[in-house]
Amino acid sequence: MAADRLPHIVLFSGGTACRSTNLALCAKPAQLTRIVPAWDSGGSSKVIRESLDVLGVGDIRQALMTMAHGEGRAGDIVKVCNARLTSSSAADARTEFALYAESHHPLLERMEPGLRGAILNYLRTFRAAIGTDFDFRNGSIGNFILAGAHLAHNSDINTAIFVFRKLCDIAGHVWPSTAESSVGLSAVLNDGTALSGQHEVTALGEEQGRIGIREIALSTAAGAPVAANEAVIESLESADIVVFGPGSFYTSILPHLLVEDVVPAIARNVHARRVFIGNILQCRETRGLDVAQLLQTAAAVWRERGGADVRPFTHVLANRQLLPFEKTVGAFAYLGNGALEEACMRLGAEAVIGEFEDPWQRGQHDGSAVADIIGSLLPE
Incomplete structure (x- = not known):
């Protein structure tokens, strides 16, 4: 070295x-x-993946926020990226999202104009792509920003992560092991039971857990490596x-x-x-x-x-x-x-x-x- x-x-x-x-x-x-x-297939990552045909951004955003915490980054941008919307009602969650997307949230109002403009661009890109029926409840603002950046930068997740890191002033790197948007995880138990999706594997019941996993596999929608x-x-x-x-x-x-x-x-x-x-x-x-x-x-x-x-x-x-x-x-x-x-x-x-x-x-x-x-x- x-x-x-x-x-x-x-x-x-x-x-x-x-x-x-x-x-x-x-x-x-x-x-x-x-x-x-x-290959996250649960929670809000699942909804975003299914709606936009992008890879799961939840694990990426969570790791970036951990990096930010470890590096002592606690400014308004990190607070925005770590925020989560209300889970009370779909209407309230949509209203709260609009506070961010229309720059009426106090954290955005006091932000430097260039940084605020970048965040607004990604949130509005996300909103335009997601459609009118999207359920924002309990959604992560950071996930929405990262997904919007992914779309805004020609579906290049590495560029989206680079921009996100620069916005939050994060030094550490976070990369998904693949940039394939359609990759999914599957598993076969020792009794031959097939499970499709990471969410099914992580939710194994006690009986299935004791049967045990024989093998796992990754695949894309097209069946390519x-x-x-x-x-x-x-x-x-x-x-x-x-x-x-x-x-x-x-x-x-x-x-x-x-x-x-x-x-x-x-x-x-x-x-x-x-x-x-x-x-x-x-x-x-x-x-x-x-x-x-x-x-x-x-x-x-x-x-x-x-x-x-x-x-x-x-x-x-x-x-x-x-x-x-x-x-x-x-x-x-x-x-x-x-x-x-x-x-x-x-x-x-x-x-x-x-x-x-x-x-x-x-x-x-x-x-x-x-x-x-x-x-x-x-x-x-």
């Missing part, structure tokens, strides 16, 4: 599960890039460390490896560390599984996608198991480590076992502890 540049950390991540780690990494002397899913975002490939090729997680394994972490050229790009970067972070708790997708089993699943996908000659991970971070029995937080048990030492030995990875649970928020990562380990693993 050149002495005159900051180390580059690339993070394949989930949403809320990664928040504390992202915030802590923002405080490190490093260039930070988040790579997020583009899912092409990688060029910005992601460039980020992976320049990374000093590539981190997988924390986040939902089958919907937020593993699918990135299914995107064309992602695994080969990581494998080509021979000097970068590759770190897998085990979650603290099981979730709907991983009931009854352990870190060692998830590693084996990820390694199998890695080999299938072109990484056979390179070990998938150099290090595995796992939470120390303090009790000899299963303990739960709410509906979910702690994610056990299983035969982790043996799995790491087979993969050529080093197990880094520590107390990574946040002492104040049970079941969540201590972002500072995780960030410190990531920093210590950066190549010299």
Whole structure:
């Protein structure tokens, strides 16, 4: 690594599960890039995708807002981009949206004219494209701005993100792993049940969760391979460390490896560390599984996608198991480590076992502890 540049950390991540780690990494002397899913099929992202034929912007906007928070950006533009409309009635939500789009909202009224004009342009572009029947309730203003920028810049999501970052003065990068607007996630359970859409996988019932997921797939509406975002490939090729997680394994972490050229790009970067972070708790997708089993699943996908000659991970971070029995937080048990030492030995990875649970928020990562380990693993 050149002495005159900051180390580059690339993070394949989930949403809320990664928040504390992202915030802590923002405080490190490093260039930070988040790579997020583009196949969100639930909530307001689903409505926007179906109405405008664009990729899901919710995970992108959420990651950008986390970057803004970590970098100490709290101005009026960030407040606007982080605002959410009322959920009371469709009429009230439409009225509230109009306050923003017509520049009558106090946050916009006191904003510098050039910045205000850019935001208004994107909101009005969005409103013109969305039609008269769109339900704005509980919608994110940031999602609307980002979707409007996407449309205004010839459906180029990278340009839209660049503009959004400049508006909010965000230094960190956030890219979806693919720029394909129609990409969708599907899964097959161990009993052969097929699930279509990320929202179905994340909403697995207890019985389906215990049956378990056999495989997942990404596809486009045209059936073509899912092409990688060029910005992601460039980020992976320049990374000093590539981190997988924390986040939902089958919907937020593993699918990135299914995107064309992602695994080969990581494998080509021979000097970068590759770190897998085990979650603290099981979730709907991983009931009854352990870190060692998830590693084996990820390694199998890695080999299938072109990484056979390179070990998938150099290090595995796992939470120390303090009790000899299963303990739960709410509906979910702690994610056990299983035969982790043996799995790491087979993969050529080093197990880094520590107390990574946040002492104040049970079941969540201590972002500072995780960030410190990531920093210590950066190549010299």
